[in-house]
Amino acid sequence: MQFPTRIDVDNEGYILNKTSLDKIDSEYQELLTQVVEILKKCAGTKLHSIYIYGSVGRGEAVLGTSDIDLSVILTSPFSLQEKVRLAEKTEIFISDNPIVPKVDYDIGITADVIKENSQYFWGFWLRHVCTCIYGEDLSLGFPKMKPNFHICKALNQDLIDTLISYRKEILEKEVDNYKLLSILKRIVRGVYCTVAERDESWSTNIQENLLILKHYFPNEEYFKKIECVFLQQKLPTLDEMLNYIDYFIVWFNESIKSKL
Structure with a gap:
């Protein structure tokens, strides 16, 4: 994969709509x-x-x-x-x-x-x-x-509140395997969005998102762990999921602040 990937943008860099x-x-x-x-x-x-x-x-x-x-x-x-x-x-x-x-x-x-x-x-x-x-x-x-941080900020304006809500559901044992996967996808898409402008891309594919994240954050172990979840189709435990949520609440908050 070459970087920037320019995935799902046209020749002029505008985001493609993949629905029709x-x-x-x-x-x-x-x-x-x-x-x-x-x-x-x-x-x-x-x-x-x-x-x-x-x-x-x-x-x-x-x-x-x-x-x-x-x-x-x-x-x-x-x-x-x-x-x-x-x-x-x-x-x-x-x-x-x-x-x-x-x-x-x-x-x-x-x-x-x-x-x-x-x-x-x-x-x-x-x-x-x-x-x-x-x-x-x-x-x-x-x-x-075109991909830009204003879109990322707008789409993720409720991400931290959503993660806090997910945390509460996990603690109250109100999640199933389907919901756990949805939480991980929400985290990955939210974080990928922060580098989409830099990558000049707008990928909707989780595997592509993770490959892009590993490139721009090569020392970030959590992205590697989440990739293993999807590759091995082995869901994390509830305690592991809580760790992911706590980590990315801080990660995302700091990322947004650094670009304001």
Whole structure:
């Protein structure tokens, strides 16, 4: 691998969007139609637009393993009753379709998406990570972007709070193997994001992320340990996971401060 890798950017250095309608496997197209109908019924006139991201949108989904990941933009927030109704209908959908273990909804409000300082969060997210599958495509209002630290800071603004929340779940024994892997992936993606500008890349592949991190942090033992987890498919113990979380809370906090 040559460095900088320039993975997943075009010839001019702009980040490629690896999702598209054409890449969605036929098995998921009908499932997405059902989920869109659920959202239309639960959100009503509040529903502005829906966007697919993640492995389904990239055409990399594995039946029975991959979640359906959606960003949902509303004109106003859900009421408690609407949230409950969406959760109930989604649970029924998953029960009827066991090839989908989970449906994740990232909820946004149109006023937040289009406000002036949202470019590096919602603008980047919709333009470079998602594909619109319903409604008015707000991504068209944002420019193409190159890897930069502003995107990293925006996407990881809740990373430390998320890791603290994960720590609490582990201590309360409320995690399974699937969740442990998700935590490790969140750590890897969050840390890779801090070197994406330097590497002139925007990789969504965990193995690529780890190779890049090992290059830029050759003396960082934790990256080597996490790579072994994925290569050997042997999950860390809960105590080891707590060590990872504690370490990277400090690591990420110091990395952000050093670039401010």
